[in-house]
Amino acid sequence: MLETLSQPWPWYVSGAVIALIMVIMLFFGKSFGFSANLRIICSACGAGKHVPFFDFNWKNQLWNILFLVGAVLGGWISSTFLSTGEAVQISQATIQDLQQLGFSAPQGMQPEELFGMESLLSFKTIALLLGGGLLIGFGSRYAGGCTSGHAISGLSDLQWPSLVAVIGFFIGGLIMTFLLYPLIF
């Protein structure tokens, strides 16, 4: 059993479990949307004193922070008990494309070039992670949601604004991948 669970899970299992998580949250009387946590954390840190956007009763949203804590624990459980340490099985074409940008073939879940401890010594990598995070935080709040809130919850409810957001996600992702990556790496 543990051995089976330790193998990479196929996409249809993953997709079904993610839909299940959305339904579970609905039955808990909440909605599935992760990026709201960033706003909640800002508010909990006192940002509401200066900026009205963060002036709300964040304590009512603690359930979402608990979900976040669970997500961190889930990552830890996966890496500690359910991992074979195998490299991510991406396609050969992607490996070749990424090699041309200076990334070695996968050795684990993430590239050492970006997420290894040595990347903390590189000003460029720190700037990329900081800048990337900034775009994620700004963009998700501007769009009113991220992949969970729009692509999963919003599309499931057939909300067309969520479709606009998801199209935006892809426009941005394609610009970064095809136009900016060759300039950055």
Next chain:
Amino acid sequence: MKGLKFILTGILFGIVMSKSEAISWYRIQEMFRFQSFHMYGIIGTAVVLGVIAVYFIKKYKMRDYQGNLITFTPKEKSVPRYLFGGIIFGLGWALVGACPGPLFVNLGYAYWPILIAIFGGLVGTYLYGVLRDRLPH
């Protein structure tokens, strides 16, 4: 412990996202390069099953565990905020290779430099709050 159920659901989320490699920068690159079906399969399956589930929840007027009718708040109808915000988000998603959920799952995976991206995410969220009234929505 009323909150335990949210922690447990979050744990399930963290496990499924990491075991299906959806938290991997490599998988996100593969997706944006259209070189594998994997990520499209994950999102596609979730959306198809999600649409069916929401349809039945509405049709049979299902209630949550406290007996309240499950309702869905319609997103405000406009284009600019979703398009511009979405593009900005997509730029960051492709650069870091993680959206907000996976940022934190990666933290549990002990990829410590992701903390820099999480910090960036908080700064970005704060900046949005500051600039909100000056942006087209």
